[in-house]
Amino acid sequence: MAKLNSCYPLCPLIDRSPIGVTSDSDSGCAIVTLGKNIVIRYTLADQKQASSWSSKDKLTAPVIYDHVGKKYVAVFNQSIIKVWDNTDVDLNKLKKHKFDHPIHSLVSRERNAEPVVIFKNGASLSFSQALVDRKKNLSGSLPTKMSIKECFFIRLDDIGCIAIVAENDKGVTSFVIVEVDSERKPLHNIPIVRPDKKLLGLTTMQAEGTAFLVTFWSDGQLFSLPLAKSVRSEEGVGSSICTLNAVSVKNAVAMTQIATNHLAIYGADPSEEGAMLVIVNTQFMLVQAHQHYKMFSNNTNLWTIGPNLLLVVGHSLAVVPFLLDTEHLCALIGTHKPLQLTDHKASEVEQVLEMTTVSWDKNIGKKVADTTLKDFQKMQPVNVKMLADQGYSQAMLCEKLVASYLEETNLSGIVWLLQFLPDFPESALVTVLAFCLDTPPAAFRKLKYDKRKFHYLIDMDGDSQNGLVELSDKQRVVLDIIIRTSFSEAIILPHLRSKLNLQHCLALLQYIAQCLPQIKNTTDAQALMRWAAVLLDSHYQQLLLSTDECVSSTVHALKDLVESQVEYIDELKVLDPILRRIQSGQALQKPNIVQNMFYSIETLRLY
Structure with a gap:
């Protein structure tokens, strides 16, 4: 890019x-x-x-x-x-x-x-x-x-x-x-x-x-x-x-x-x-x-x-x-075929017209492996398959479908695109994010997802109140998928500034501050930190000039979280040489008995 x-x-x-x-x-x-x-x-x-x-x-x-x-x-x-x-x-x-x-x-x-x-x-x-x-x-x-x-x-x-x-x-x-x-x-x-x-x-x-x-x-x-x-x-x-x-x-x-x-x-x-x-x-x-x-x-x-x-x-x-920035190969080439999964048996003579498609996303292999072929075909929207057969790239698919899905409140289609298209455009990602934060929880009732295969960033009882916005369980499903979606900071910044207002930014920062202390998965923690950094960057001036106590408390909460992590890393640095000596079988250094003295005498054996 x-x-x-x-x-x-x-x-x-x-x-x-x-x-x-x-x-x-x-x-x-x-x-x-x-x-x-x-x-x-x-x-x-x-x-x-x-x-x-x-x-x-x-x-x-x-x-x-x-x-x-x-x-x-x-x-x-x-x-x-x-x-x-x-x-x-x-x-x-x-x-x-x-x-x-x-x-x-x-x-x-x-x-x-x-x-x-x-x-x-x-x-x-x-x-x-x-x-x-x-x-x-x-x-x-x-x-x-x-x-x-x-x-x-x-x-x-x-x-x-x-x-x-x-x-x-x-x-x-x-x-x-x-x-x-x-x-x-x-x-x-x-x-x-x-x-x-x-x-x-x-x-x-x-x-x-x-x-x-x-x-x-x-x-x-x-x-x-x-x-x-x-x-x-x-x-x-x-x-x-x-x-x-x-x-x-x-x-x-x-x-x-x-x-x-x-x-x-x-x-x-x-x-x-x-x-x-x-x-x-x-x-x-x-x-x-x-x-x-x-x-x-x-x-x-x-x-x-x-x-x-x-x-x-x-x-x-x-x-x-x-x-x-990092190249998105699928967007550069302009065509892809990862959606054509079939279970037919090949004949004795078969003409191969497609090349092997690989994904640089580390998580996409696990996502597809966890989803059976029948579930994949059942979940795949018809219009996605039709456009994919015509050679549309993943970015072009999203441009065509996201706007219509949001207009129809087809959140199941949005979730499918987020889960199975690794090259989700940053502009569409911010549009879906703003929709998720701005839409009442009642609009998410028709969303269908497999509870057995989806895990939240953090577990909550009932609805969570984040000060400025109320998030239902199904809203959190979409929001958690958005947070886990990869993006480029350079591309997403202008879209965050133009499409996401300060209220949305603050609500998302509060949600991140709520999730970070309880998160156990390293990948999810990194995703939360990336979003926190890019949101602070995109709305830096508004956050800096705001006199709202809610803004101040949210920023201070993130500051305390970062400082606690830095202190934790410093403690690990001190502990690292001790653990390495124990791992290598070396004895720990004995404390020096001679303390607070002007001099000490040691006997050296020369021969």
Whole structure:
């Protein structure tokens, strides 16, 4: 699951696009080379300037941070490198390291490795080696007619390499891979060409020790080429992994990797009105998130700083926080067949048209195993089977059925969906929760469930009164199933804020506070704690500003429960080494007899 949060401006631009944006020593900061003479460090959380520098010499490459030397490094006038730290104020007074060969840019590596200096002729040297050889004649890997467009650091068979995207005078793009601090020929020189197709964007991806070249073309095809020391020329640009229709194929796009299997692409909207930012899951070949902008600039650039994407929107540099969460495979694929349980005997020849369906939910196997086939088919609603036969995913099933079930007060159907569909959407889950808390107990009388196979979170005699809402036994059945249903905190938070009022939130928190001290099942206790945390997060401001004594008492009750659990854990920590000594058969340490004395004498036997 991928999600793009709301975009917010970081700073106005001097030119159409900044020279570059790089990561800082602090994870929450970004180094923005705003113009030819200005460098600013921004704190992304509050959009404030942490520090800034200016110089008379022109910056010709993005400023980077050297994690080894703990200094900022910049290229001026393509031939000078300067180094400074936070205490330096005037960049004009810094020492100049002059080079005989023009420099293209600086590329950061891992935190335990110094940056790499990329020269315009294709030579790639580590920073310390470049300072030593700055007056030497460096042999490059590129012909004189080729110019560098972009550089990446990749690991090729566990060897650090520099990938250079270069273009010749005829407009043909090549992908050149060279080793750092090596005078040998390039490992690869791959022409990025497809007949009658135009290259719109490219990037590199690193996944499980393997590097990939990912390219996007004018026919909407996204290609991936695995990179290794021995890439065959007949492989070309690799194989097509998906067709992307979310961005326009008439303009160039910017691409960058944000996770092992996730790629961010920024380009023009297909309608040619504004821009579009999308996140593509390269494992399942699906667009998982997208965000539209009113203005699009031809100078498309995209940078990743931690969990944030930085891009040019209009005349500003904008920040788009993103979130990557646990994948729901069923929702990604869009079809499933777990509901087609049959007990017919197979014939001698049978054509198998379905694949084995597995569930990542630990409890679903037990649920299905405890329910016989006849009970399952008897409980399964007819419309569920009909939609499942048509290939509806679990999420789509819930979207179709939950609203109609609630309108008809068909609580048996709701309970069936909650029990047998592990991929229950968070939006529908909150809708059912609000209905359960807001509906009178009389509406739950028609609910049928097997008392022998269902167990409550806690046992109560008769109805339970929770201050704000009265819960009958059958209401508790639905509520307990909802609490046991898995969910994603990132997805459910907006729905809780919009669909659940403070009264509902408080009633549920009181129910959780009532259940927690008596709970014995670890899984149920974890589910209750997850719900308590997400409810406090979703209604934080309302709970904080409320002067109601009921709110205060409920929050204090939860606080006391958490503190008691923390004290219990601390006691277990003290008891743990004693139990381990007993388990290993070691004697417990004898108490020291000598106490409250200035000195003691011990006899040591040396031989």
